[in-house]
Amino acid sequence: PCFRDEDARADRSPGEFYQLDIEMSFVTQEDVFNAIEPVMAGVFSEFADWEGKGRKVPDGAFPRIPYAEAMAKYGSDKPDLRNPIELADVSEFFEDDSKTGFGIFAKIIGGGGRVIAIPAPKAAAEKSRKFFDELDKWAKKEMQAPGLGYARLKEADGGGVDSQDPVLKNFEPAHLAALLEKLGLGAGDGIFFSAGKKSDAYKLAGAARTKVGEELGLIEDGVFRLCWIIDFPMYEYDEDNKKVDFSHNPFSMPQGGMDALLAADTEEKQLDLKAYQYDIVCNGVELSSGAIRNHSPQLMLKAFELAGYGPDVVEAEFGGMLNAFRYGAPPHGGIAPGVDRIVMLLADAENIRDVTLFPMNQQARDLMMQAPSPVDEKQLKELHIRLAPQMKSEK
16 A cells, blocks of 8 residues: 555546555566566456456567657557557658648748657548547647647549648648658548647647547457556756756666766767666556666766756755665665556546545545544644644735
8 A cells, every 4th residue: 555645637546545566676677577577467367358348468578668669659658559540750741841832830840849640540531521620629628739730631633642631732742642651641541730849749649649549449449458668768858947857767777877877978968868767558557667776876976966966965865765775785676566557447447536445536535534624633732743824815
């Protein structure tokens, strides 16, 4: 049992939750994978046919997908592999608006942005224009995005394929043919386009991939597709503070060790550093994060230095950990799959509160137990707790 002081969401419940916590000494990332895969495959296989549902778990090792590849193909670090749609960066096809007649995307690319295509197989043949317009409205309302461009593909009068929608309407024929070859699309298919700053473009494209897959009935049924996401970046660029900072777990082991940290003498090189961090994902749900830990005091101090934290800060904040490592902690790593999330998937539940014994609402209140509730002064004194005086609102 664990406690999480976080906001509720569909796959995360505030308060108590359960995990299978595994910590291992003298292990590599590969050792962790070899220990966990039979357990996870076994659990899902055992309950896959629960109530005669006839579900299955594919045989063999779980696919291992580098973080960069996951973001490029799926727009997410927790991809649903039941969805066959793969994203594609098509910025190169929109750079020269003399070939496209579409200056909006050229301007975005000129400002450092990207254009990401979301293929929609057979959508033009099977769906009306309303389907495409509704996806654009969804992007604006639900994703708070400027919009989602689209193009419906049809057979051209003189042969080949063209589109009368604004994004591709004025493409040179050879240029359009090259774009469609890259995407593997033809007459009767559709394309959606997400454009903007790289991170924003991929965020919208990833969500649109899921939405399009669901709307077109492309999501594979009756299967649990598990995978590992590996090679997470050690650092990311903090736009608010204009500096490099840790992206995920500051205590994970950087790939390449001290040599890699010493060679990272520019921001660009620091952002290229990867860590031994990994997630296990099933059907678009992250079941767990894990890492090989950084057990070396020297490595840890250098890793924090690259993120702008001096040794005084590290000693003040994490001195206990550093001292433990100075006494000689072994190489170690682990992972902790979330039991509640596993049960949620096996039960075909859409919200983790449906499988939680005492679920809390969005305000982290247990309505059945009416908790939390007021505490009297006597109880507070017994626990040596004093309430801070309530601040008066300014008039």
